Amino acid sequence: MKTKNISEFIAFNIFRLLSLIIVLVLVAILSFIVVRGAKVINWEFLTAMPKEGMTQGGIFPAIVGTICLVGGSMLFAFPLGVLSGIYLNEYMRASWFKRFMKLMTNNLAGVPSIVFGLFGMSLFVNTLGFGDSILAGSLTLGLLSLPVIIRTTEEALKSIDNTYREGSYALGATKLQTIRRVVLPMAYPNIITGFILSVGRVSGETAPILFTVAAYFLPKLPSGIFDQVMALPYHLYVITTSGTDVEASRGMAYGTALVLIMMVLILNITATIVRKKLNKKLKVN
Amino acid sequence: MIDSKNLNLYYGQYHALKNISLSMPAKSVTALIGPSGCGKSTFLRTLNRMNDLIPGVKIDGDVLIDGKDIYKDKMDIDLLRKKVGMVFQKANPFPKSIFENIAYGLRVNGVRDESFIKERVEKSLKQAALWGEVKDVLKKSALALSGGQQQRLCIARALAVEPQVLLMDEPASALDPISTSKIEELIHELKRDFTIAIVTHNMQQAARVSDYTAFFYLGELVELDETKTIFINPKKEQTQNYITGRFG
Numbered sequence: 027m028k029t030k031n032i033s034e035f036i037a038f039n040i041f042r043l044l045s046l047i048i049v050l051v052l053v054a055i056l057s058f059i060v061v062r063g064a065k066v067i068n069w070e071f072l073t074a075m076p077k078e079g080m081t082q083g084g085i086f087p088a089i090v091g092t093i094c095l096v097g098g099s100m101l102f103a104f105p106l107g108v109l110s111g112i113y114l115n116e117y118m119r120a121s122w123f124k125r126f127m128k129l130m131t132n133n134l135a136g137v138p139s140i141v142f143g144l145f146g147m148s149l150f151v152n153t154l155g156f157g158d159s160i161l162a163g164s165l166t167l168g169l170l171s172l173p174v175i176i177r178t179t180e181e182a183l184k185s186i187d188n189t190y191r192e193g194s195y196a197l198g199a200t201k202l203q204t205i206r207r208v209v210l211p212m213a214y215p216n217i218i219t220g221f222i223l224s225v226g227r228v229s230g231e232t233a234p235i236l237f238t239v240a241a242y243f244l245p246k247l248p249s250g251i252f253d254q255v256m257a258l259p260y261h262l263y264v265i266t267t268s269g270t271d272v273e274a275s276r277g278m279a280y281g282t283a284l285v286l287i288m289m290v291l292i293l294n295i296t297a298t299i300v301r302k303k304l305n306k307k308l309k310v311n
Numbered sequence: 312m313i314d315s316k317n318l319n320l321y322y323g324q325y326h327a328l329k330n331i332s333l334s335m336p337a338k339s340v341t342a343l344i345g346p347s348g349c350g351k352s353t354f355l356r357t358l359n360r361m362n363d364l365i366p367g368v369k370i371d372g373d374v375l376i377d378g379k380d381i382y383k384d385k386m387d388i389d390l391l392r393k394k395v396g397m398v399f400q401k402a403n404p405f406p407k408s409i410f411e412n413i414a415y416g417l418r419v420n421g422v423r424d425e426s427f428i429k430e431r432v433e434k435s436l437k438q439a440a441l442w443g444e445v446k447d448v449l450k451k452s453a454l455a456l457s458g459g460q461q462q463r464l465c466i467a468r469a470l471a472v473e474p475q476v477l478l479m480d481e482p483a484s485a486l487d488p489i490s491t492s493k494i495e496e497l498i499h500e501l502k503r504d505f506t507i508a509i510v511t512h513n514m515q516q517a518a519r520v521s522d523y524t525a526f527f528y529l530g531e532l533v534e535l536d537e538t539k540t541i542f543i544n545p546k547k548e549q550t551q552n553y554i555t556g557r558f559g
């Protein structure tokens with residue numbers, strides 16, 4: 027064998043080994059949670075209130091709480107993020123201000139989530155007087171996911187060849203018409219990817235909701251956006267570290283983790299299907 | 312029909328078009344030839360103000376189309392582009408159905424009447440010699456067509472808004488010989504109704520399809536004359552050298 031082929035062989039197998047390790051770690055974590063969590067999951071666990079100091083009963087309010095928070099944050103962050111991404115890529119000309127905006131967006135994406143939590147508490151909870159509420163929590167989570175949505179939107183738009191824009195302008199279309207009818211439909215699949223990533227991240231975040239919405243124990247469903255809620259990640263944290271009986275709620279904790287992972291998984295699958303459908307629609311009808 | 316007078320264009324500091332004065336009579340084909348980077352495509356793109364999209368472009372001088380200075384007279388750019396259609400080097404059909412590709416120009420210009428749109432789609436596809444091939448698959452994605460068909464679709468799309476001028480930027484450079492000859496035949500048909508400017512790297516193509524030929528070199532218009540004269544008896548030595556393949 028030539029040296030060229032040997033190094034090719036070695037490199038390929040190193041890549042393969044590394045990928046394998048990553049997959050194995052992931053499978054190990056998942057199966058650990060599934061094995062331990064599946065035992066406690068039943069209809070009652072999913073639909074009942076927690077009982078006996080959260081060592082018994084279910085996690086229904088935490089599921090509802092997380093759904094509210096994810097929904098609320100996306101309602102706020104998705105349109106705002108997509109519109110900002112459109113503005114950045116389609117309207118802004120290259121300038122120091124644009125570079126500054128991009129730098130800031132990137133920095134924002136790297137800010138630790140606990141900082142967002144503190145910011146949310148001081149702005150939404152205290153200054154604006156929303157109190158600990160779904161509104162304050164959703165806005166805080168929304169802020170956290172904004173940079174990701176802006177960046178993915180921008181990247182999605184950037185990947186679309188300029189000849190399509192020119193083709194549209196050449197027919198007398200305005201910029202807005204071009205963006206709405208040609209550019210955005212082509213970018214949707216990738217924008218949706220950004221959306222999925224954000225949803226996954228938001229549903230698992232604990233720090234931003236700690237001071238803005240999450241309730242330690244609240245065995246009832248919210249009746250409005252100014253109510254507090256329980257949330258899955260925070261509930262998991264509570265019953266593993268500071269519950270009434272940490273040992274007794276161990277099983278509940280794994281169940282909660284499993285539910286959280288399943289929720290994200292279901293969302294991911296749905297979004298992948300949607301993206302595939304959209305992509306197909308773009309190519310061959 | 313098209314009249315440019317002392318047209319200068321700068322990309323930032325770079326002087327890309329130098330004092331171009333050039334007339335194209337109505338219902339004729341003018342070929343713009345010259346080596347890469349000579350400014351022929353840039354010139355073509357000044358005629359529908361496509362260069363406006365590039366940051367840092369400065370233009371002075373006059374371009375009159377149909378007697379109107381398109382860089383002055385408070386020109387409505389969308390209307391200008393409706394009047395001056397364009398076909399690009401790379402076929403760029405939108406990822407929509409064949410029908411919607413043609414209808415697009417009408418829809419963005421505010422046409423709502425579906426029966427009118429349907430009529431116009433058929434007419435444009437016939438003008439672009441594509442109707443026979445696609446009339447049964449109008450709902451199919453335009454991306455499923457072959458490269459040559461896609462380019463004719465783009466021509467049909469441009470024709471649908473009833474332009475007076477058609478700008479073609481190397482429309483056949485990415486196509487096989489058969490598709491190319493179809494496009495050339497089409498240009499021959501279209502010049503009865505439209506004023507056509509075509510940029511091409513293919514000298515034979517320029518000779519075959521055009522009535523007038525303009526030779527650009529280093530941002531200047533070296534020579535403009537009837538195609539026959541340019542190819543048989545050019546007045547400038549540079550033109551002679553280029554068409555005989557001594558440089559370029």
